[in-house]
Amino acid sequence: MTALTDAGAKRRSGYALRPPASLTLICLLAALAGAALVALTMGAAGIPMARLPAALGLWADASASPTLARDQLVLWSIRIPRIAAAAMVGALLAASGAIMQGLFRNPLADPALVGVSSGGALAAAAAIVITDSPIGQSLHFMQNQLLPIAAFAGSLVTTIALYSIASRSGRTSIAIFLLAGIAIAAIANAGIGLLVFIADDRQLRDITFWMLGSLSGATWPKLAALAPVLGLALIACVWIARGLDVLVLGEAEAFHSGVDVERLKRISIVLVSAMTGVAVSVCGVVGFVGIVVPHLLRLAIGPAHRLLLPASMLLGAVLLVGADTLARTIVAPAEMPIGVLTAAIGAPFFLGMLLRQRGLVSL
């Protein structure tokens, strides 16, 4: 009891308690497994926990019963790819938010908030319209590969523009950064609006999907685009973690401490763009995951990126698997766009952060 009160008092007076890294990761992995298990059982076609092992095809023969055959079909061709996509997209969005916040030394940065996702969505929407038009018809067969690449390119252009506007000789103004992000998001949204205007009905449905964000289009081939980017991001996170830590001191100080700042910035920008871009190409614009997850984790485990980045991936995955399960059950048999759900939860959270950190944003 006294130990608990002591801990509370210490935290209030600015003492930081850091739980061990292994414990953090094990807890998050357990939470992810739990969320995935619940997500497997819920949906338009409910599969109770008791039928789950058989439905997964672990030890039953599908030809034995029609219910089992249906369960297996639902799980393997719809639900499992969707849950996997939700987990991977959540991991990518949360970690790219954390990297972006480290790069801009600003806890309020989020790829969706400052237009990086919109830039990716604009490029993806443009790719849809072009590959569907008579001129781009020859490219239509590779739309699956083209969308992530286009979204990556769009996100990259946006991030570079944002960085060059907000940074002057190594210092980043947080206010300019957020305002520039709003302007860039507005430009991208105007572009999407124009595409909506010229699109035909079928293209329109595809484009609307990008603007609201949904995981309903998740299929195995789309997972094949997510997995390599996630793998690369995992490796890169270990590599850039120390640099991002030291960058919190400022660019000149990071250089004095032996960090190759220019290279770190280049890697981070490409990484944020690739992670956001490929996530956007699979499920459209899903906001606020990248701001909520790293913020909560910094409170719980501290800001050191070596643990923050992998933990963000795990918690982002948990959050999005949960949110997607909610999105597809809350108004069943219809489906709520997941971007709407994350914005409804995340935007008030962001406002709360803004109120607590007013001092950070000064013109």
Next chain:
Amino acid sequence: MTAILEAQSISMTIGGATLVDAIDLHIKAGEMVAIVGPNGAGKSTLLRMLSGDLRPTRGQIKLKQRDMHAYPPRLLAHHRAMLSQHVNVTFPFTVEEIVHMGAGDAGRATAQRLVDAALGEVDLAHFSHRQLPTLSGGEQQRAHFARVLVQLACGEEQHGPGLLLLDEPTSSLDMRHQIDLVETARRRAQNGTAVIAVLHDLNLAMRFADRIVLLHRGKLAVDGGRAEAITAETIRRIFEVDVTIDYTDQGVPFLLPQTMRPAGPPTA
């Protein structure tokens, strides 16, 4: 003693304004040098050039006989450490985590030993688990000094004594911690580290340094021992202030400005 740093006629011109004009500096191992001068004399610009952060528009800087800009950043950090004046940390890192950043690629045991030693030296061992942004300005400055000491020690273990640059290191420190910092820097100098500090307070500069570099409008006005560098005549010419210079019992000069009107008797 060998030369640690050789600046050959370095200049910095930004947008037509010459901030630093053809300065030559040779700093030997174990020297303690104070850079002083009025506001806008180019002190901080000179220090940033000596750290490798700014590349001189003319001239060349050699660190241990090698062109400063030929070092990759990580190797350069082994040979020179720099304490900046204002470091603003937005994320809730603890004091210990910040000081650890100085250790770079050192092994875990070495890093922990150096971090503990540095925290003791700046009198912050009891604050090691506090979040840096919750500390006072002076305490934060000491934490960053500890980080720089760790970096210097890591470099020294691999490559021998290096270069320590300090930009207004005492600006937010109370008197006791100012003295501690000067003493800590002096111990490093006795081990062969070359120490260069930009200082505002001339009295502190004369306490701190064996050698004073006085800048005036981007040019090197005086470079020499404290007794020759700081004379009433030089101070009048460069700072436009009349001073009297006196000496302590140990022969260290100190000065008092005379132009300022003294306070009257206290009114009851």
